Amino acid sequence: MNVLQIVPDLNAGGVERTTLEVAEALQSKGFTPHICSQGGRLEPDFIKLDARMHKFDIGSKNPLRLRVNTQKLIDIIKSENIDIVHARSRAPAWPAHAAAKATNRPFVTTYHGIYNANSKLKRRYNAIMAKGEIIIANSKYTKRHILKEHGTDPDIIRVIPRGVDMKIFDPKTIPAKSVDRFRQIWGIKPEEKLILLPGRLTRWKGQIDAIQAIAKLGPSHKLVLLGDPQGRDSYVQELKTLAQKLGIENSVIAPGHCTEMPAAILASDIVIVPSIEPEAFGRVVAEAQAMGRPVIASAHGGPMETVIPNKTGDLFESGNWQALASTIQDVISWQTYDPKFARTHIAKNFSKSQLQDKTLAVYAEILR
DSSP, rough: EEEEEEOOOSSSSHHHHHHHHHHHHHHHHHOOEEEEEETTTTTHHHHTTTOEEESSSSTTTOOGGGGHHHHHHHHHHHHOOOOOEEEEEEEEEEEEEHHHHTOOOOOEEOSSSOOOOSSSSHHHGGGGGGOSSSSEEESHHHHHHHHHHHHOOOOGEOOOOOOOOOOOOOOOOSOOOHHHHHHHHHOOOOSSSEEEEEEEEEGGOOHHHHHHHHHOOOOOOEEESSSOTTOHHHHHHHHHHHHTTTTTTTTOOOOOOOOOOOHHHHOOOOEOOOOSSOOOHHHHHHHHHHHTOOOOSSSTHHHHHHHOBBTTTTOOOOOOOHHHHHHHHHTTOSOOOHHHHHHHHHHSSSBHHHHHHHHHHHHHHHHE
């Protein structure tokens, strides 16, 4: 079975990580994974799997490149005997769909995000992700969005939540010195509470609300904004200015991209995901629970399917920083939180292995 997964780039993110996990599953079954992208930070991980890399700017939004990219994909499909074309993003899905149609190959899509549309043109652009013969939705919330937005036949949608690698996100495998190192680098004293907000630095991830909440909680609470700004220098400056204005510039740390997320999560006291817009799934919400850390998330989108309120974390009204501050204060004082229960919950319902098994089952189904 030759599956060609198509994604714009291979930098760290939920889409790219899921692409890698499915490539691992294919390789473990004796198949050669095929990846079409322009490469990126995770490329060495694919090479370790002996994945066949087809590198060019497949994610280009330039209409003039559509025909060129379509022909390149047709050539790959024919020369590599590709059985299934699997698109994971909108821009590359257009040439992927055309190439699959031209070569009479099954076309699968994964609807990774909630693609909002405020015009007919944007809605048409987004609709390519609903053209799969089978559409994979990464949460029940995403499935509802697809049905509402595109009027898709529910029988062709398969809900496959993103998965947590329970071997990597395992507290038992993280040395205490790694945890201590993060707290030392970030300047967190033993008596201080570390509130971790993992995610790229972009407005909809809710960093502004988090800073305001920390200001209300006082100097014993430190906020770490752990993520890549991806060139958003003006937004980073806005966050710094806000922290200074509130007098907590020493309580907000933005160390940039992190390659050791399990240890970083374990170094925290609480993980927060205060996204202003709904997360389609919210992988870090599940990862925090797998690491035995309580998680607080906005009460919308995918996290509502993964967080068990008053058990593995809690939910709060999105965009309400006062509610976020109050919820943090409540969760910090919990006496009955059971990290083993949280980890078991994720292992049972949101593991990498279940994502891999269900995705391979979709491939087998569409080939039948």
